[in-house]
Amino acid sequence: MENMEDFIRQELVDVQGIPLYWFMAEEWSQVEAFEARPDDLLIATYPKSGTTWVSEILDLIYNHGDTEKCKRDAIYNRVPFMELIIPGVSNGVKELEIMQSPRLVKTHLPVQLLPSSFWKNNCKVVYVARNAKDVAVSYYYFHQMAKLNPLPGTWEEFLEKFISGKVPYGSWYDHVKDWWEKSKDYPILFLFYEDMKKNPKCEIQKLLKFLEKDLPEETMNKIVHHTSFDVMKKNPSTNYSTVPEWDMDHSVSPFMRKGISGDWKNHFTVAQYERFEADYQKKMKGSTLHFHSEI
Ligand code: PPS
16 A cells, blocks of 8 residues: 555646646646547536535536435546546546546646647536635645645645645646636636535526526425535545545545635634735736635
């Protein structure tokens, strides 16, 4: 198991200006050649922004709120992670190739690295964004427990890496801004984690409208309950407890960690907050994209 960890936990590799996991970089030609289908629904996020949450909601919508049916397999098999290709271990592209339509596809890729077939097919995209400070905290814990990530160092060190975009998938700032701009020209529903926390039913209604689907009130309430943090944390098909320990060690930090908005307040010192905010204002200047950092 230790050997597997040594094999997987290595430094990031630059792919067209974006730091990615070394195994993705090695298999990049497969990702680039991915063939999207017109009825694919792409779930795009910067890591730690609510991917698993919205994936479970969407699988429930696709299955008319049948919670038992959505326990048929782990979330990472129901919604394959397209660019996750670890030679001899898993291959998101191949898993999707043999999947029946309509497919739900997970990606964390920034706009410029998305396989062109998604744009050519005008595929619908659900993008979920979460405020940067909570993403940084969540990503820090994820770096410790999920062994595909390089070791994060101290919180102070990790925060600097996050600010400078030296983390998997690069700059949070560019990721959210670029997808936000793209949502003006393509069928992209742009949602916020904080809105999902505040009023999940309202966000489910937005998803239904975007997908041109309808569900009875009762089913929507069922989906809200089944996708609440506490229920998903206990559910083996959503809490990642089924992945091997060489991949994720939940005793270090559980995948379903806290699921709140504003946990950054428990981690940022005043000095870190001030530095972060000054840098944030510069990087987000001129953008019409605004976040709530607590609810
Ligand atoms: S990943 O690895 O990038 O796909 O992770 P992702 O699913 O995007 O993000 C994980 C964080 O989302 C929280 N989460 C939830 N919050 C509220 N409600 C629900 N149902 C839910 N499901 C997952 C999860 O706990 C991670 O956030 P933190 O802040 O670390 O708890």
